[in-house]
Amino acid sequence: MLAADAVLTPTPGAAAPAPKRGRRLSLPVLLLVVAGGLVALAAVRAVTGANDLTSNGAIRAALQSAVPIGLAGLGGLWAERAGVVNIGLEGQMILGTWFGAWAGYHAGPWVGVIAAVAGGALGGLLHALATVTFGVDHIVSGVAITILATGAGRYLSQLAFKGLPGGGVTQSPSVPELPRWSVPGLGALDGLERRHWFLVSDLVGILRGALTQVSALTVIAVVLVPVSFWVLWRTPFGLRLRSCGENPHAAESLGVNVYRYKYYAVIASGALAGLGGGFLSMVASSIYREGQTGGRGFIGLAAMIFGNWRPGGLASGALLFGYTDALQLRGGSTSVHALLLFLAVMLVVVGVWQFVRxxxxxxxxxxxAGVLVAVWYAVTDTIPSEFVQAAPHITTLVVLALASQRLRMPAADGQRYRRGS
Incomplete structure (x- = not known):
């Protein structure tokens, strides 16, 4: 391992390779883009009268919907950066929901968080055993783990929850809640938000939604995004792990134990997905229900791909899906219809930027496309309920289609690795 550290860790004084021109936005440009998006959203809210677009309730609901998706995507990021495709994120989330609720009911919410992480890590260990040790196809293993977790949840609920107050074969009793925190002083700005002043009330609504009544698990999830970036891109451990996903044979020649690092990554991936499942059963609903993951593990994978296998990008994808999901749940047809105008403006702006380039x-x-969406908004007053319910999933597909040309997955992602071959 010392040889690997010597080669894979930058040496002080050594000539650095010429940096490649990247397509990532600089921080000032990124902040300018975010500010422009907020102004456009505030303008759409003022024009359409759909005040729920920037209300504190919608922002809080969006954050709550985004956290489990983001944690699943973060889990997928860890695994795929080491070269293992983790389709089993959905099953690992299911294990997290069940073990979190079970331990939370019997021993308190913080023990439930630990149990959710352990349950997801167990699913990750099974996936690593199948793919890394036995060379099973990654997709087959992931699907099998999801099926196994679904059946295990029903069987364990029969043993552990049936007969308890409020429990049964498909659900657990009520689970104690984790603490919630608020930034002092923001609650007093409720009157300012209700005035619906352009941009001012919108900013107040966003701040109140993001910084009041925030679950402790939400704070942990947000912190895990920069922590994952630091570990994977700023430490020798992360460099060795990522080398296993880019060229495992080269990493092996430098002394890296590829099997060990793949195990580390996939177990961490399952633990993060399990934490996302624990969020669903302990924060979002305070109860375990069969099927409550609702495909969020697969949506987390989509968010990871949208984010180009980077933590910040996947967090943006998770927030996008969470926001759309929150609007269709809270505002229904009115808010989603108003969102069409925002989408039209954004498409025109993107088109102008493409002309500049x-x-x-x-x-x-x-x-x-922007003109067509604007016409759709102008000639309709509402949106069919079927489209409203599918809006988050349609958003995911559209975003993935728009982002597909700039993606670069790890070079050895999904490939079977055998030492010495």
Missing amino acids: RRTVSGVVAVA
Whole structure:
């Protein structure tokens, strides 16, 4: 391992390779983009009268919906950066929901958090055993773990929850809640939010939704995003782990124990997914219910792909899905219909930016799509309920389609590895 550290860790004084031109936005430009998006959203809210677009309730609901998706995506990131595709995130979330509720009911919410992490890690260990040790196809193993977790949840509920007050074969009794925290002083700004002043009330609503009545587990999930970035991109451990996903044979030649690092990554992946499942059963609903993950493990994978296998990008994808989901749950057809106007504005802006970069075809397509969406908004007053319910999933598909041309997955992602071969 010392040889690997010597090669994979930058040496002081050594000539650094010429940096490649990346496509990632700089921090000032990123902040400018975020500010522009907030102004556009505030303008759409003022024009349409759909005040729920920036209300504190919608923002709080969006954050609550985004956290389990983001944790699942973060789990997928850890596994795939080591070269293992973890389709079993959904099953690992199911294990997290069950073990979190079971331990939370019997021993308190913090013990439930630990149990949720352990349950997801157990699913990750099974996936690592199948894919890393026995060389099972990653997709087959992930699907099998999800099926196994679904059946295990029903069987364990029969043993542990049936006969308890409020419990049964498909659900647990009520679980004690984790503490919630608020930034002092923001609650007093309720009157300012209700005035619906342009941008001012919108900013107040967003701040109140993001910084009041925040669950402790939400804070942990947010902290895990920069922590994952630091571990994977700023430490020798992360460099060795990522080398296993890019070129495991080269990493092996430098003394890296590829099997061990793949195990580390997949177990950590399951633990993060289990924490996301624990959030669903202990924060979002305070009860375990069969099927409550609702495909969030797969949506987390989509958020990870949208984020180009980077923590910040996947967090943005999770927030996008969470926000759309919150609007369709709270505001229904009115808010989603107003969101069409925001989408039209954003598409036109993207089209103009593509023209500036001399990408004429992409610019024409984006502007044309923006005009069509604007016409759709102008000629309708409501949106069919079926479309409203599917809006989060349609958003995920559209975003993935738009982002597909700039993606670069780890070079050895999903490939079977055998030492010495």
